[in-house]
Amino acid sequence: MVSGGAQGASLKAVVFDLDDTLLPEWQYVRSAYGAVARHVYRDPPRAQEARDWLWSRFLRGEHSGALNALLERAGRGEEEVGPLLEVYRAHLPAVRLNAGVRRTLSDLRGAGLKLGVISDGPLITQQRKVEALGLGDWVDEIRLTDAWGRDYWKPHARAYQDLSERWGLTGPELAYVGDNLAKDFIAPQALGWRTVCLRRRRQVHAARRAGPGGAAQVTVHSWAALDALLRSWQGE
Numbered sequence: 001m002v003s004g005g006a007q008g009a010s011l012k013a014v015v016f017d018l019d020d021t022l023l024p025e026w027q028y029v030r031s032a033y034g035a036v037a038r039h040v041y042r043d044p045p046r047a048q049e050a051r052d053w054l055w056s057r058f059l060r061g062e063h064s065g066a067l068n069a070l071l072e073r074a075g076r077g078e079e080e081v082g083p084l085l086e087v088y089r090a091h092l093p094a095v096r097l098n099a100g101v102r103r104t105l106s107d108l109r110g111a112g113l114k115l116g117v118i119s120d121g122p123l124i125t126q127q128r129k130v131e132a133l134g135l136g137d138w139v140d141e142i143r144l145t146d147a148w149g150r151d152y153w154k155p156h157a158r159a160y161q162d163l164s165e166r167w168g169l170t171g172p173e174l175a176y177v178g179d180n181l182a183k184d185f186i187a188p189q190a191l192g193w194r195t196v197c198l199r200r201r202r203q204v205h206a207a208r209r210a211g212p213g214g215a216a217q218v219t220v221h222s223w224a225a226l227d228a229l230l231r232s233w234q235g236e
């Protein structure tokens, strides 16, 4: 290890957030709109039309109330919103890792870094995303916090501590990459990890403000810049 690194230890492992970090949320939402539209309209052309309608609504900035709006448009009762939410959450999303993400993960792993994922959200939903993306082939460890219950969603430290122990690594040997200043960085900052906020266009939580201890140390705006930053930390 070369001394003089700002934080005293070289990087050995990188842990990523899933939603709006590895997987742009808008890509997931678009897929989910297709699933709920096909559930409400059995006729494929009408389902397609309804999906496009939901999507144009989203592009106008209407990110909530989609399921109620869809039911109303179809003349269906709002009591169907519960089952429709299940369809939304449990569908196998038509998503894949973007080229820049694949390139970075492959480069980091090839350089000998351990890779992990920590993600909140309803368990079935996150499991389906992991399945659709084939994430198990890209990273070494995945922690879906909902498997322990909602109390363990970020900012709870359990998943971060779990990976730290799993790999026998601590503090600045680990980095967390996420997008949500309200919850992603609180635990890893407290544990002395390095933290990076990835800012991309159209992120759902980009406007969130950091609370005490919630800011990331560094912000980057592309996967290439992230890759270069992490490799430089590895070389410290």
Ligand SMILES: [Mg+2]
Pocket (backbone or CB within 6 Å): 017, 018, 019, 020, 021, 178, 179, 180
């Ligand atoms: Mg996120």
